[in-house]
Amino acid sequence: xxxxxxxxxREAGVSVATVSRVLNGSCNVSEDSAKRVNEAIEKLNYSPNxxxxxxxxxxxxxxxxxxxxxxxxxYSKIVMGMQSYAAKVGYDIITAVxxxxxxxxxxxxxxxxxxxxxxxxxxxxxxxxxTINNLAENYNIALCCEGITGADVLTVAVDDEQAAYxxxxxxxxxxxxxxxxxxxxxxxxxxxxxxxxxxxxxxxSGIALREDYIFRGTYDYxxxxxxxxxxxxxxxxxxxxxxxSDLLAISAIHKAVDMGVxxxxxxxxxxxxxxxxxxxxxxxxxxxxxxxxxxxxxxxAKLIENINSSVKDSKYYTVEHKVILxxxxxx
Amino acid sequence: xxxxxxxxxREAGVSVATVSRVLNGSCNVSEDSAKRVNEAIEKLNYSPNxxxxxxxxxxxxxxxxxxxxxxxxxYSKIVMGMQSYAAKVGYDIITAVxxxxxxxxxxxxxxxxxxxxxxxxxxxxxxxxxTINNLAENYNIALCCEGITGADVLTVAVDDEQAAYxxxxxxxxxxxxxxxxxxxxxxxxxxxxxxxxxxxxxxxSGIALREDYIFRGTYDYxxxxxxxxxxxxxxxxxxxxxxxSDLLAISAIHKAVDMGVxxxxxxxxxxxxxxxxxxxxxxxxxxxxxxxxxxxxxxxAKLIENINSSVKDSKYYTVEHKVILxxxxxx
DNA sequence: GTGAAAGCGCTAACAC
DNA sequence: GTGTTAGCGCTTTCAC
Numbered sequence: 117x118x119x120x121x122x123x124x125x126r127e128a129g130v131s132v133a134t135v136s137r138v139l140n141g142s143c144n145v146s147e148d149s150a151k152r153v154n155e156a157i158e159k160l161n162y163s164p165n166x167x168x169x170x171x172x173x174x175x176x177x178x179x180x181x182x183x184x185x186x187x188x189x190x191y192s193k194i195v196m197g198m199q200s201y202a203a204k205v206g207y208d209i210i211t212a213v214x215x216x217x218x219x220x221x222x223x224x225x226x227x228x229x230x231x232x233x234x235x236x237x238x239x240x241x242x243x244x245x246x247t248i249n250n251l252a253e254n255y256n257i258a259l260c261c262e263g264i265t266g267a268d269v270l271t272v273a274v275d276d277e278q279a280a281y282x283x284x285x286x287x288x289x290x291x292x293x294x295x296x297x298x299x300x301x302x303x304x305x306x307x308x309x310x311x312x313x314x315x316x317x318x319x320x321s322g323i324a325l326r327e328d329y330i331f332r333g334t335y336d337y338x339x340x341x342x343x344x345x346x347x348x349x350x351x352x353x354x355x356x357x358x359x360x361s362d363l364l365a366i367s368a369i370h371k372a373v374d375m376g377v378x379x380x381x382x383x384x385x386x387x388x389x390x391x392x393x394x395x396x397x398x399x400x401x402x403x404x405x406x407x408x409x410x411x412x413x414x415x416x417a418k419l420i421e422n423i424n425s426s427v428k429d430s431k432y433y434t435v436e437h438k439v440i441l442x443x444x445x446x447x
Numbered sequence: 448x449x450x451x452x453x454x455x456x457r458e459a460g461v462s463v464a465t466v467s468r469v470l471n472g473s474c475n476v477s478e479d480s481a482k483r484v485n486e487a488i489e490k491l492n493y494s495p496n497x498x499x500x501x502x503x504x505x506x507x508x509x510x511x512x513x514x515x516x517x518x519x520x521x522y523s524k525i526v527m528g529m530q531s532y533a534a535k536v537g538y539d540i541i542t543a544v545x546x547x548x549x550x551x552x553x554x555x556x557x558x559x560x561x562x563x564x565x566x567x568x569x570x571x572x573x574x575x576x577x578t579i580n581n582l583a584e585n586y587n588i589a590l591c592c593e594g595i596t597g598a599d600v601l602t603v604a605v606d607d608e609q610a611a612y613x614x615x616x617x618x619x620x621x622x623x624x625x626x627x628x629x630x631x632x633x634x635x636x637x638x639x640x641x642x643x644x645x646x647x648x649x650x651x652s653g654i655a656l657r658e659d660y661i662f663r664g665t666y667d668y669x670x671x672x673x674x675x676x677x678x679x680x681x682x683x684x685x686x687x688x689x690x691x692s693d694l695l696a697i698s699a700i701h702k703a704v705d706m707g708v709x710x711x712x713x714x715x716x717x718x719x720x721x722x723x724x725x726x727x728x729x730x731x732x733x734x735x736x737x738x739x740x741x742x743x744x745x746x747x748a749k750l751i752e753n754i755n756s757s758v759k760d761s762k763y764y765t766v767e768h769k770v771i772l773x774x775x776x777x778x
Numbered sequence: 779g780t781g782a783a784a785g786c787g788c789t790a791a792c793a794c
Numbered sequence: 795g796t797g798t799t800a801g802c803g804c805t806t807t808c809a810c
Contacts, residue, residue, distance in 0.1 A: 118562070120787055131797045136789055144795060163560035167502040168787030171802050176498075186526060186542075187723060192517040199544070208558075210541040211517075213530070229494035231449070231803095337727070366727055373729050392518060396668070396697055398704050398729055451803055462781045467805055477779060499803030502786050562787090 119160045127156035139164055175423075176234050178208045179416060182224050183239040184216040188363075189391040190408060191239050194261060197412020198237065205420060207234075218242045228255045235419050240304070252430070256423045260415040261406070263305040263432060270422060271432045272415040276306045279404045279437040280313025280358070281320075283386050286402075286439050287356045288321045290446065292384060296329040296354035298343040298364050310360045310388065329354055340367025348375060355383060356445070362387035362394055362403055369401065369444060384445040399443030407435050450491045458487035470495055506754075507565050509539045510747060513555050514570040515547040519694075520722040521739060522570050525592060528743020529568065536751060538565075549573045559586045566750050571635070583761070587754045591746040592737070594636040594763060601753060602763045603746040605737050607637045610768040611644025611689070612651075614717050614735045617770050618687045619652045621777065623715060627660040627685035629674040629695050641691045641719065660685055671698025679706060686714060687776070693718035693725055693734055700732065700775060715776040730774030738766050 121139075125132045130149050137145045138153040145153075156162070170176045181198060183191045199209045210233070214220040221243055227233045228251075235256035241248070245266030251257050258270040287295050297314045300307045311330075318325055331346055333339030340359060344367075347354050359365040365387030369379050379385055380399050387394065390405035414433060422428050441447035452470075456463045461480050468476045469484040476484075487493070501507045512529060514522045530540045541564070545551040552574055558564045559582075566587035572579070576597035582588050589601040618626050628645045631638045642661075649656055659681055664670030671690060675698075678685050690696040696718030700710050710716055711730050718725065721736035745764060753759050772778035 118787095121789095122787080132788080133790080133797060133799095134795085137796090140789080146795060149795080163557070165502075165787050166561040166563050167498055167507070168802090169789075171496075171498040171502050171786090171804090172788045172790085174802070186517060186523040187520045189518045195517060196544070208543075210543070212539075212541070213527070226494065230497040232497050370727060370729060393724060393727070396701060396724070396728075398701060449803095452805095453803080463804080464781060464783095464806080465779085468780090471805080475779060480779080496803050499786090500805075502788090502802090503804045503806085505786070 118165065119162050120165065121162075123160055124153065124156045124162050127160055128152040170231075174231070176232065177206055178210055178233045179419065180224065180227050180233040180236040181209055181211045181239065182214055182221055182236060182241070183211065184214055184242070186211070186213050189393070190261070190389045190406065193408035194239060194412040194415075197409035198416045199412075200409070201413040201416045202420075207416070207420060209416070214242070216240075216242055218247075225251065225255075225257075228257070234423050237415055237419060244303075252428070256419060256428075258415050258419045258422075260411055261306075265303070265305055268430050270415070270418055270428075270430050272411050272418070272435065273306070273432070274404075274406050274411075274437040275434045276309035277313040277316070279388070279406075279439075280310035280360075281317045282313075282437070282439050283388070283404045284314050284317035284358050285321070286441065287358065287384060287386060287445065288317065288323070290356075290384065292356035293321075293323055294329070294352065294354045295323070295356045295358060296331070296343075296347050298331050298333070298340060298357060298359035298368065300334055300339075300360060301332045302335070307360055314358060335361055335364070337363050337367045340364035340369075341371035344368040344371040344375075348377070353383075356386070357383060358386045358388075360388050362389045362391045362401060365401055365403070365444070366393060366397060369397070369399070380443050380446040386445055390440055394440075394442065397444075402442045402445040402447065403440050405438040405440050407437070411435055449496070450493050451496065452493075454491055455484065455487045455493050458491060459483040501562075505562070507563065508537055509541055509564045510750065511555070511558050511564040511567040512540055512542045512570065513545050513552055513567060513572070514542065515545055515573070517542070517544050520724070521592070521720045521737065524739030525570060525743040528740035529747045530743075531740070532744040532747045533751075538747070538751060540747070545573070547571075547573055549578075556582065556586075556588075559588070565754050568746055568750060575634075583759070587750060587759075589746050589750045589753075591742055592637075596634075596636055599761050601746070601749055601759070601761050603742050603749070603766065604637070604763070605735075605742075605768040606765045607640035608644040608647070610719070610735045610737075610770075611641035611691075612648045613644075613768070613770050614719065615645050615648035615689050616652070617772065618689065618715060618717060618776065619648065619654070621687075621715065623687035624652075624654055625660070625683065625685045626654070626687045626689060627662070627674075627678050629662045629664070629671060629688060629690035629699065631665055631670075631691060632663045633666070638691055645689060666692055666695070668694050668698045671695035671700075672702035675699040675702040675706075679708070684714075687717070688714060689717045689719075691719050693720045693722045693732060696732055696734070696775070697724065697728060700728070700730070711774050711777040717776055721771055725771075725773065728775075733773045733776040733778065734771050736769040736771050738768070742766055 212224040240262040248267040252269040331343035387403040394401040543555040571593040579598040583600040662674035718734040725732040
């Protein structure tokens with residue numbers, strides 16, 4: 117079997133308490149004892165059993181991050197940010213993928229209930245406000261990247277409305293007036309907020325809103341192409357398209373090229389997120405960057421504060437976005 | 448504080464042993480007791496503390512998957528396969544990202560040492576054979592997607608040599624004779640095996656090997672473009688390129704387009720992995736598919752067998768690859 | 779069919 | 795500065 121703290125104590129000729137003190141960096145240990153303990157640890161190749169430690173301390177120093185998919189560089193980058201901060205303060209991040217189903221999210225949150233983790237960050241959750249509020253009462257959770265209307269819980273995200281406003285305004289500045297919108301029917305804040313930003317930008321530029329320039333589907337890749345097809349069937353085709361995600365934008369671009377439409381010249385396309393693919397695509401894709409690393413760091417920092425505090429911070433933190441112009445808008 | 452098994456026992460008017468039996472589905476419980484226990488669990492909203500359970504049972508039913516990056520759909524898909532199988536047999540998969548550094552891999556493997564997980568799967572590890580063999584002596588580990596020469600440990604991967612052979616042969620069948628190769632200097636089995644497959648395919652087709660048609664860099668995106676530039680500088684330019692990864696192929700395609708070369712017509716490009724981006728790119732990218740889902744399922748199945756057995760299976764399992772032809776080879 | 783009790787490996791309160 | 799010991803929540807052996 118495994119070597120335990122008892123074995124180390126016996127080998128070093130001290131009590132388990134002393135070994136534990138050395139392990140945890142207590143200063144109440146003589147240099148001599150510490151040396152003997154460390155030698156014993158080395159000799160026996162001892163590693164403390166965290167199950168025992170965590171059970172005793174009622175904490176694991178592990179945070180769970182649940183995301184709808186792992187195949188999205190937006191999420192990957194946020195997780196990197198989370199890990200980078202967590203490592204600095206002695207926490208670990210583990211991840212789980214829900215495939216966008218609430219059933220999976222709930223199942224994975226059981227790690228919170230069964231004390232396997234100290235807290236959880238939900239990226240792009242499908243849970244509703246009531247469920248989240250109930251959870252937040254008893255557990256340390258946070259939302260990132262995607263807020264939920266009515267959820268009174270720690271959240272870190274960009275200002276989606278303003279970001280969309282800035283994106284559409286950038287298109288207007290390039291002389292576009294006929295600007296279409298690819299959004300979703302999801303109840304997530306981001307999609308409706310981005311639609312609102314789109315509308316406000318048009319209004320501020322004195323451009324009339326046209327319902328036939330608005331497509332609402334899902335976040336699935338195919339919807340971008342579908343939207344482009346619908347727009348193309350219009351008598352008066354749009355000369356620019358703003359999509360609420362890069363994948364939708366890329367899908368639309370793909371369809372455009374297939375149809376012989378020159379992206380960047382005949383039609384400008386702008387996405388949202390700045391995933392890695394934007395730079396690899398041909399044409400490269402204009403987009404709105406979310407500061408993923410920063411979001412990850414911030415959400416973990418605040419969540420850990422909550423874990424170690426009796427009073428819970430449930431603020432909605434907003435981080436800076438940035439419009440990036442590339443070939444798909446003719447830049 | 449949290450509600451424990453004791454609270455449930457008190458509420459149900461039974462002993463903790465009986466509650467534990469109900470929790471674990473033992474049949475030695477009267478219907479009446481079981482009913483009262485379940486009611487108490489419901490009423491108190493009880494969730495068993497897994498730290499206690501795991502400590503007692505010396506097992507966690509959790510498997511760790513370490514990968515170089517999370518921004519690669521190849522790995523995402525493998526993890527999905529792992530999760531799909533694991534869920535069926537009551538295991539959980541957690542993931543960690545090493546960013547391709549051995550230091551991070553070792554740090555993350557400490558979850559194995561401190562008993563936080565029962566086993567680990569390494570995707571595209573950087574560890575050397577000796578380290579892996581030492582680990583495998585004391586812990587349940589497996590390699591997936593990328594074998595290591597000299598590592599005597601459970602491994603699941605495609606037959607890289609044959610896969611590359613088939614890819615290059617497909618190019619030959621399309622009438623190409625001047626076929627270049629983009630590989631890496633890495634010590635991983637896959638890169639050298641794919642280079643060997645490339646060479647064998649040329650030999651079998653009676654095509655002379657040209658050293659100036661071979662580029663060896665890293666797996667970094669930029670290297671594909673760099674390789675294309677070098678090939679373009681040659682007097683006698685290649686008419687086809689086989690790259691050991693889709694990202695390298697995509698990078699090469701990007702550079703080709705930037706240089707005004709028509710991909711699919713002037714030059715055929717073939718990648719390896721069949722990541723999602725292959726279908727999103729313009730042109731779509733020909734490639735060799737690795738059966739990610741199947742690899743994930745198989746490696747977890749075999750690893751769990753090892754966990755529950757005293758005799759360790761250290762075989763190298765090979766799974767089927769498939770050449771997929773798309774626009775980048777003129778299909 | 780059920781309960782009492784030992785013990786998994788660890789930390790921390792307490793005594794010295 | 796150090797050791798003894800209780801106990802974290804759970805499972806399981808043993809006795810009844």
